[in-house]
Amino acid sequence: MQKQLAKMKQSLFDQGYLDEQFIQLEELQDDANPNFVEEVVTLYYRDSVRLVQNIEQALEKNPLDFAKLDSYMHQFKGSSSSFGAKKVKTECTQFRDHCRAGNADGCKRTFQELKKEYATLKKKLEVYFQFARQAGPVEKACRPK
Amino acid sequence: MMDLCGFSSPRSDCFPAGLRVLVVDDDPTWLKILEKMLKKCNYEVTTCNLAREALDLLRERKDRFDIVISDVNMPDMDGFKLLEQVGLEMDLPVIMMSVDGETRRVMKGVQHGACDYLLKPIRMKELRNIWQHVLRKRIHEVRDIEVEEIYTMRNVTEQQSDDGKKKRKDTSANKNDDSSSSKKSRVVWTVDLHQKFVKAVNQIGLDKVGPKKVLDLMGVTWLTRENVASHLQKYRLYLSRLQMENELKATLGGIKSSNIYSKDHSSTNVCLQNPLSQTSITMQQKIVTNESYKNLNQKDDSKICEENMNGIISGPTKTKKALLGDVKDPMKSNTSRLSFGHSLPKIEVQSWQEEKSHFQADKPRVASIEPSYGNTKSQGIERVTKVESTAALFSVQPQLTYRHAFEHNLFGDVAGPSYRLWEDELNCFPSQGFSDPPYADYGYHGSQELIADVPYHSLNFDSDYTSDSLEYPVIDQGLFIA
Numbered sequence: 097m098q099k100q101l102a103k104m105k106q107s108l109f110d111q112g113y114l115d116e117q118f119i120q121l122e123e124l125q126d127d128a129n130p131n132f133v134e135e136v137v138t139l140y141y142r143d144s145v146r147l148v149q150n151i152e153q154a155l156e157k158n159p160l161d162f163a164k165l166d167s168y169m170h171q172f173k174g175s176s177s178s179f180g181a182k183k184v185k186t187e188c189t190q191f192r193d194h195c196r197a198g199n200a201d202g203c204k205r206t207f208q209e210l211k212k213e214y215a216t217l218k219k220k221l222e223v224y225f226q227f228a229r230q231a232g233p234v235e236k237a238c239r240p241k
Numbered sequence: 242m243m244d245l246c247g248f249s250s251p252r253s254d255c256f257p258a259g260l261r262v263l264v265v266d267d268d269p270t271w272l273k274i275l276e277k278m279l280k281k282c283n284y285e286v287t288t289c290n291l292a293r294e295a296l297d298l299l300r301e302r303k304d305r306f307d308i309v310i311s312d313v314n315m316p317d318m319d320g321f322k323l324l325e326q327v328g329l330e331m332d333l334p335v336i337m338m339s340v341d342g343e344t345r346r347v348m349k350g351v352q353h354g355a356c357d358y359l360l361k362p363i364r365m366k367e368l369r370n371i372w373q374h375v376l377r378k379r380i381h382e383v384r385d386i387e388v389e390e391i392y393t394m395r396n397v398t399e400q401q402s403d404d405g406k407k408k409r410k411d412t413s414a415n416k417n418d419d420s421s422s423s424k425k426s427r428v429v430w431t432v433d434l435h436q437k438f439v440k441a442v443n444q445i446g447l448d449k450v451g452p453k454k455v456l457d458l459m460g461v462t463w464l465t466r467e468n469v470a471s472h473l474q475k476y477r478l479y480l481s482r483l484q485m486e487n488e489l490k491a492t493l494g495g496i497k498s499s500n501i502y503s504k505d506h507s508s509t510n511v512c513l514q515n516p517l518s519q520t521s522i523t524m525q526q527k528i529v530t531n532e533s534y535k536n537l538n539q540k541d542d543s544k545i546c547e548e549n550m551n552g553i554i555s556g557p558t559k560t561k562k563a564l565l566g567d568v569k570d571p572m573k574s575n576t577s578r579l580s581f582g583h584s585l586p587k588i589e590v591q592s593w594q595e596e597k598s599h600f601q602a603d604k605p606r607v608a609s610i611e612p613s614y615g616n617t618k619s620q621g622i623e624r625v626t627k628v629e630s631t632a633a634l635f636s637v638q639p640q641l642t643y644r645h646a647f648e649h650n651l652f653g654d655v656a657g658p659s660y661r662l663w664e665d666e667l668n669c670f671p672s673q674g675f676s677d678p679p680y681a682d683y684g685y686h687g688s689q690e691l692i693a694d695v696p697y698h699s700l701n702f703d704s705d706y707t708s709d710s711l712e713y714p715v716i717d718q719g720l721f722i723a
Contacts, residue, residue, distance in 0.1 A: 117362040124277045124365075132277060140270045170314060171268065174340035177362040178270045 097231040104224050113217055117180030134225040136179050141218055147172050148211065155204055165203060166195040183213040257372030258283040265295040265311040265323070266338070271361065275310065275368075282369050292318035299331050303429040306333060307375045310359075313339040313346065321353045328354040331429055332471075334374040338363060382471050386452065389470035392477065393451040428468045437461060438472060 108114045118133070125132040151168045154161060173188035187210035194202030262284045266272045272288050279286040287306070289295040292315045299306060309327050313320035324335045337350040340361040350358040356374040359367055430438070441458035442450050452470035459469070 120362070120364060121274065124274075124281060129277065136270055136273055139273060143269050167314075170341060174312075174314075174361055175268050175270050177340055178268070178274055180362070 097227070101224070101227050101231045104227060108220060108224065112182050113220060115180040115182040115185075117177065119180075121179055131225075131229070133179065134228070137221050137225070140175055140179060140181075144172065144175055144214075147175070148214070151207065155207060160200045160203065162195040162198055162203075166192055169195065181214075181217055184210060184217060187213055257375075260284040260372050260375065261287070261305060261307045262371070263287050263289060263295060263298065263306045263309045265289045265292060265309065265315070267291065267312065267315050271312070271338075275363070278363070278365050278368050281365065291315070292320070292323045295323065296326060299327060299333070300429070303331065306331075308334050308336065308371060310336045310338060310371070313337050313341070313350070321349060324350070324353045324355055329430075332378075334378050336371060336374065382467065385474050386467045386470035389452055389474045392474070396448050396450075428464065428472070430472055434461065434464075435472075438469070438476070442473070442476070 105114075109118075121133045121136055129135070147168060151165065151172070154165050154168065169188050169191045173185055173192070176184040176188060187206055191203055191206040191210060194200075194206055260282075262279050264272060264275045264279065264286060266275065266288075267290050269290065272290055276286050276288050287298065289298060292311070295309070295311070299309070311320055311323055315323070320337060320339075324337060327333055327335050334356040335354065336357045336359060337355040338359045338361055339346060342360040347358045356378070357371070428434075437459045438455060441455045444458060445451075445454045450473065452466045452473055455473060456464060456466050456469045
């Protein structure tokens, strides 16, 4: 189980879904908070729903309020960076670039990509955490190679 | 409950363990993570997701926290504003955080007084060392006192060189006390307290003011000389900055100076400022040679940077000194000053007379004069007018003797045109387009309170102003740079 878990994690890193920050969070796990990372990720997905909705609504306006969108995305990026959601973060940056360039289409396209990455990561992490729980007590955070 | 370190945590004997941190972030994910990280550092953590809530917490229990960490982007209040207020009211070190690491933003943070700016994602190691900011601040507070002593000494020295020596002796004797008592409880300079302070200062006269005298006069038993010295220094710097503003505004003559504080009007102001700007810049250059102040400024600047008031003070101070140097002569003849001052020295009284003719300044209340800037004769009028309009509000306030004397003594010359009550400033600000938020933020209500607040708030300029002040070195641009 542990091995499988490690493999899963390694793969997530290799594929660029997660970055160093994830490890940082795992290192915070202890007896007091054995499932700390899972809690954080759960909190993130719950809290960001509202933000995603706001952005979607904002993208439907015409013309687009780039400043507002940029601001939303700034928040979103901040949140996503909290647990190392690498691909999501990249899309956020891309989105902000489009905002600054006033590129409405770019924003919309990127946002679709972002949502995809966001959803994909969620699924992958759900599986990962399920495994983690099953694998037993907190394992030491191990850095992927 | 305060132990030697000034930390009231039971674990304070193993500083930095037990450091009391207040974390402010509207992102619940980050709040959770930061809380955990800080706890891992053995710090005592309190979380907050609203800026206003954070301010309430800070105000409610003044000595409850050692350091504040806040995100720059908050829904209810701009993080920079929070930063300013915390620095001013509580004088706590504040660390800013953001996922945005743009130089511009970081600079703004520094200008507003942040002692550090962390980029998200934040690592544990970055949080482990935040205690250094707390320590640094305490050390600088001690230095403040020393600087203050020197300042006081200088004032006196200019008048009586003999006494200077005595003062020096006194100072060195006191220094030892200062160092040992550097660990003091944090003082929150409430409006009331500040009023007492200003009153005392005015009574003594800026030329003679010193922390001990002010403390004795204030009669606040729990306040220490160090507290007063530190605050006095900030006050001086504040006055200097105001003076400079006044001077500039005065120069602009009939132009609505209200815009000086507003970024939006910067372009207008810049143009108008040309006449003065040259002088300002020249003066500024001269200031560089003004050793004593330069050193003082540098010290102040670095110190201020540690404290959260720096953005407001450091810039203007430099410029001011510079201006002062040159202004001396022109000042002599020009002074369109309003001085009230039972305790004003002769010269000041004279200017008072002059002033009188200029504006219907019949009220015994004169705005304090900032360090003389020279050219401002007629401009003082504009400023004065403003004062007049708000004069009624300040009937309670002590006089500007302090400022005037300050100016006079420091620079050996009568201060320049615009005088402004410490308190007046606040009232004047709104009319100058000063944004309301600063007031609102303090949560003070009612005219009486507003008046009372004035002095206190004077130190807390809105972010526009604050960010500009650091660029004072080039005055004409300085005031208007966002």
